[in-house]
Amino acid sequence: MLEVENVSTMYGRIQVLWDVSLAVREGETVALVGANGAGKTTLLETVSGMLKPASGRIAFRGKRIDGLPSHAIVELGISHIPEGRRLFPEMSVRENLEMGAYLARVWKDKQEILDRVFQLFPILHARQGQLARTLSGGEQQMVAMGRGLMSRPSLLVIDEPSSGLAPLVVDEMFRIIETLRGEGIAILLIEQNVQQTLEIATRAYVLENGRITLEGASRDLLHEDLIKKAYLGL
């Protein structure tokens, strides 16, 4: 479904990604694991068109997407829930969610999708009139997730959904991601809770200093010495 082949990305004059290759198949949940500064966010931003790769190619369902602007990539069915949420602070919760359905082919069904998102996050229904900036961190993350779902994506790219959240809210996030996985949406996920992430992911990649150093089924990676030492603290 998503094929990243030998991608290198520069951030200004600094090269962040070196020949990175990665794939996500239909319906699969893929985790991207690595230390801070390894280039995980840069990789996701390259996939969604926020950054242009310096070399390599990215294809989605057979169509080449590297070099396309982000508004054209979301049109193809990839929705990126960015690091730090990036909500529209002076717009209401409802308006933030509606913006997620901005694509012309989706906009007409926005009420129906909105009801579905309110089912997943009942608290957002109660908060729909509130400005996004007045919400708690956990609620803001729910808006970001809901907004990302509004475009009816076939691939969801999620960057650190539990960053800065209380443990209970983190569990809630994982529960939602599992629900989405159950609905057949493919997911590419960066998460700092490596253990929990590997438990819900089908496969995982380890990114170190901008290079993929390890990949495999998550079940196997959980028992890999390198993972145990570096990320699970065992």
Next chain:
Amino acid sequence: MMVTILDIIIAGMLLGGIYALIAVGLSLQYGVARVLNIAHGEFIMLGAFITWTLYTAFGVNPLLSLALCGPTLFLIGYVLYIVLFSRLRVRAASPGAYEGNSMLACFGLLFIIQNLAILIWGADIKGYSFFAFPVDFAGARFAANRLITLGFAIVIGLVFYLFLARTRLGKAIRASAQEPEAAGLMGVNIDRVLALCFGLGALMAGLGGALISMSYKIQPTMGLEYTMIALIVIVLGGLGSIPGSFIGGFLLGLVGSIVTYVEPGLALVAYYVIFMMVLLLKPKGVLGK
């Protein structure tokens, strides 16, 4: 005495409506498209002269010219953004550098448009008489054209407010102003939205110019004064807020009519004094957060 105070207040409102309208346009160009359009007043001047020409040469009703000036100026603004500002944006090293470069480009535009206008229309002051008969209003007496101007300014402001608040495109504009990259992730074509905002700002200027020509004298060098007034209103009302622009516009209009009552020559001086004071004491705007 009562009548005089009422006169001054109403005169201030009539002036303030126009100030608000042109400020909304500039606010859109600077607040969303990040172009501090120093040539905003030149777009106003174009609207005024198009209306004047159509009226004096062909007898076209100025209110009809409104419907023509808006789209014409919108097109000019939209194309200018695509041809000029969009390229400056892509090439700029940083958002700060872009704001600087685009402002300098606007200075260039100011002189180009102004000099072309002097070539076409000559440098003299012009005007025409339209609905100039007096109307009694709340015990005070005013030219009918000023009331028309205020009415249109309020209606245009209201329509635009509803457009931003309710429509899909309006929401995309607000989202792009708040988090442009996230708006792109939602499927908003940022370049097109920014061009649209610049075009809409020029449209407001065109409408403002057409309305101004109905009540005031016009000349090709009139622009800068209106640009400065729009800037002061934005500083008063806060960037990007339509209600703020209207409150700021009415406030400034009121100051203008009070000062004009005492000494007409000091109105602009008073505006700049307020401008400096607000910048020094309340840099985020009197009504801003």
